[in-house]
Amino acid sequence: MRSTIMLLAPAVLAAATPALAQTAPTMVPDGTLLDVSAEGRTSRVPDVATIRAGVVTQGQTAAAALSENATRMTRVLAALRQAGVATRDIRTASVSLSPQYRYTDGQPPAVTGYQASNSVSIRFRDVAKSGSILDALVAQGANQIDGPTLSLDKPEAALDEARTDAVRIARSRAELYAKAAGLSVARIVTISENGANDGSSPQPPMYAIARVMKNSESTPIAAGETQVSVTVSVRFLLK
Structure with missing residues (x-):
């Protein structure tokens, strides 16, 4: 307080009024x-918990990393729906694909593979059940969790x-x-x-x-x- x-x-x-020459007097x-x-x-x-859950995968090629990521993320989304999370409470938060490098002195960086990442923002309207749903997501391939943000x-x-x-x-x-x-x-x-x-x-x-x-x-x-x-x-x- x-x-x-x-x-x-x-x-x-009253002393400040003359400075307002272009406006009506106060x-x-x-x-x-x-x-x-x-x-x-x-x-x-x-009564609402917002948590971001995602999947990070590695692959020798960009296509391999994305394919593995898509497979695991599909299972994660299915687990969310099976747990009763409404479609309106699931929103894609980020998708990324980036090369991974090996650094050696005196040599240019060498690409060793690719990393793909996909995460969703999830609103849990029953805060007490959010923990058990997160565990189910992990079992289906989620390996990244960010949160929770608690709100009304x-x-x-x-x-x-x-x-x-x-x-x-x-x-x-x-x-x-x-x-x-x-x-x-x-x-x-x-x-x-x-x-x-x-x-x-x-x-x-x-x-x-x-x-x-x-x-x-x-x-x-x-x-x-x-x-x-x-x-x-x-x-x-x-x-």
């Missing part, structure tokens, strides 16, 4: 203006709750400073939203798939809680 304040006396605003209210910036927060349990499917209600909290905090601060200055809050002049966080977690680093394969139990994915926040700037009129 953060807040910043700025107290503007009418005389200060109407200064009869009182003192107080600017407060406040952040409101609320917590929610994430519909963050609007949580954002509105954070907005309400931000305005409440701003008004409480305004009343505190007004009382300290021997004034009172007459009304709100303007409200503007400066930024919001819808609860999405930052993208985590790539995890080695070997760690998943060594675990005989289902890979655990814990949702925990995520913070939803909104920052607002509120201008108050004090009298």
Whole structure:
């Protein structure tokens, strides 16, 4: 919870008016203006996990690397659909093919083969089941996992709750400073939203798939809680 304040006396605003020669003069209210910036927060349990899973293959030729990759990726996609993941929640994230080189002192790099990569971004709407589905993907040939990114499917209600909290905090601060200055809050002049966080977690680093394969139990994915926040700037009129 953060807040910043700025107290503007009418005389200060009037002194700044001549600089605005090309615009209409600013109407200064009869009182003192107080600017407060406040952040409101609320917590929610994430209900969506987004994970990127992919297949990396090697081959002596580009065609061989791509062919092996396509075969294994087809099995991975089939496993996703069999697990009940909707088609709309599966999206190709990246496809790449690159030569692999051997470097020797005094000689130009020599191509030793090719590496093909194909990955998909998967939205799991049942976070608790995402770990077991990942294990099934590994069994079908996936050897690269990136994630999870935990988020809210519909963050609007949580954002509105954070907005309400931000305005409440701003008004409480305004009343505190007004009382300290021997004034009172007459009304709100303007409200503007400066930024919001819808609860999405930052993208985590790539995890080695070997760690998943060594675990005989289902890979655990814990949702925990995520913070939803909104920052607002509120201008108050004090009298």
